[in-house]
Amino acid sequence: MPEVNCPKCSSKMRVDWRRNNTLTHFFYSCPSCELESQIEVEDFLEKKIQEILGIKSEKLEESIKKGNTKFFISMGIPTLLFKKETGELESGTVIYLSDEIEVIRGFPKIRRTLLLGPSLKNHFQDLIAVEEKMNGYNVRIASINCSDICQDISKNPESNSKGFDEANEDIKHNKIVALTRGGYICPFTTKKAQELMNLDDFFADNPELIICGEMVGTDNPYVSQYYPEVGKLAFRVFDIRHKLSNEPLSIDAKRKLLKQYNLPAVRLFGVFSADDAQEKILELIKEIGLEHREGVVMKHPSMEIPPLKYTSSQAHDREIKYAFNFPFDFGRAFFFSRVVREGFQAYEMEDSPEELQKRAQRLGESIIYPMMDIIKQINDGEPAVEDTTINVDSKKEAEEFVRHLHDLGVSAMLIEYKDGNAIIRRIYNATNDKIKNYLNGGLY
């Protein structure tokens, strides 16, 4: 933020967060003579951001015009979020506007291969490192600089949302935060990440790095899946990246660093030659599929080539089941892409006729059974909802998390809090409304 002194009493002015600040216009008010002195600063941020990110002025302006950027205060920090890809910037990129402007780039989309054989040969050159793709939610953890200004703001009860994690503010002007995919700081994840891992040493030594990983386990408010080695909740790191450039460390450098700071990595299944990889990965996928595990991410050891992903039949099936439990919320797009994956996998795996039949039948069952169940359920007066239990320290903390879900556009509510366990309910409105309508004789 540019420093501005009050033209009347010369005190240091503060950004007036009650007003509608934008990327190109800031309103300041004077804390000494109160509302009597207000000034507006234009273009400061736009110029600053262009300078730092090297993003073209037109692209930035277009993004602002289209509403693809969002400006808000998160945990006391003025934040600019890129909701959609803008020039080189991935969607989910955030810029924190403390005294120092800090950029945390969005996690890059990992492209999928439908047929391992030809894509691996096309895409990679020599070696392929195969890591496990776990089924949880994508998190970026970073240490961000927190200026006097934002501390002031975070103590101001007028501000939109406050960190419930006040303790962190003692770490002089540095804050460790955890962002979910879209670029919002998740208070739950921020707290849990620091309970699950000692991150202070890592970030004290490497403030310019970002830890990217998956939060997994059954007590996971976004994507709950049981992993025997995890149980309720754990974090697994898959990438370490540089803040501003988003450049990843090589596989070796990453693993060395994680070992040094005792941070948990996702499983590395091995490093295969491009020639062997298809066969090895198909075997692996069958094996981990039987354990109901998700899939793999294939990376060049140098990380200079973008990674690819590939998933198990059981994962497709589980997602199709989920989609058809809430068919009118998830059906169309969700569904087709997963069915296509199954088709290509069946082709490449050369299933025996019996295996192929089983795969096909299982797919049909994953569609019809959940759909039947949800129609029955809604007919019995029970709505389409999904409950998750999360472990929190207080009801306030649970409420904070629900507010965060609302920020993400998720329809959710806290339905119970007892002894540190909070039950969060998501409501699937499209499924409820449509099925009710058909049950009442509505036409398709």
Added chain:
Amino acid sequence: MPEVNCPKCSSKMRVDWRRNNTLTHFFYSCPSCELESQIEVEDFLEKKIQEILGIKSEKLEESIKKGNTKFFISMGIPTLLFKKETGELESGTVIYLSDEIEVIRGFPKIRRTLLLGPSLKNHFQDLIAVEEKMNGYNVRIASINCSDICQDISKNPESNSKGFDEANEDIKHNKIVALTRGGYICPFTTKKAQELMNLDDFFADNPELIICGEMVGTDNPYVSQYYPEVGKLAFRVFDIRHKLSNEPLSIDAKRKLLKQYNLPAVRLFGVFSADDAQEKILELIKEIGLEHREGVVMKHPSMEIPPLKYTSSQAHDREIKYAFNFPFDFGRAFFFSRVVREGFQAYEMEDSPEELQKRAQRLGESIIYPMMDIIKQINDGEPAVEDTTINVDSKKEAEEFVRHLHDLGVSAMLIEYKDGNAIIRRIYNATNDKIKNYLNGGLY
């Protein structure tokens, strides 16, 4: 068309179809002094159409602006086609601009019930006539007035498309034509309809009526399905409607008229009370499903309430199989809606656990098997195409039909003509391109 005399030589002028006429602007040229006299007539048609159809001027203008109307010559007749619903006018409505303006309304969309029980009670009052819904293509047959002007044009080799069915033009100024759903006159259907039925007497007595029905059978270039009672090709009438108003005759009046003129009707399964209908129709659907027949249309005997449709599990399955034979041409939307129908039918039919499992497994097989097959086929160098054989009198007639398919936006070609049999090939480009791309290692 308004009559216009040449300002130079006073001869009767003709619309100049080589120029880009629109609903609001017509170009005339003089046949006597040739290109030397051209005039433009504005707004004539717009006013005339408003007068006849009672459609609001703004709606009509909007439809023209959006490109939802199309103006062309079809079988020698200047034609205005409503490609999309406009005010009260159904999509597929055509206006023939001979001396008399004739309106053939689009066939109204029949809404679908997902659950018979509640919808029948909601929708119908007392009695429900249940007719068979056959799997072919929707055809409207009408007799249209053909003025001197359009006969002149149809003989002009410059015009876009000529009827191959020249014989009809002898029936002084009246022409029987068959339109497919979108509102285009199909030369193949026009000819076959008259071979299959004696329509002259009916239309001589009832020029203001339209026969609506389904062309079915295996030698069907649009939708080929075997019906034992049909074989290669047959027509079944399901509605008789008034030209301008689109009002249908009652079930009784329709059947009486069809009997009188010896025209074939779709099967009437019976007329049930609203209370019995659900049970009767569910039984019926199971029964005809086992014969791989499509479904039923439920109508109020008076036809004063819009009909509803309901289809068999086997029909859904067949369509899903078809969709997954050309997954990237038909997948997404096509698929989801059929799967939803299966879910609701399973719910309402109260399948036993074994029946339910079979239904689910069959659905999965209908997805995976065709998808596997097409991937293999394309990998073997054989493209995704669909061949149909039609019976025609000449190669010229077959070519005419392919041109008609192109008008409909269908990618098709004549690949063989021999002894009255023409093989028409449709090419599924999206499926070919995408699967080839994935087989070559393209990413999803």
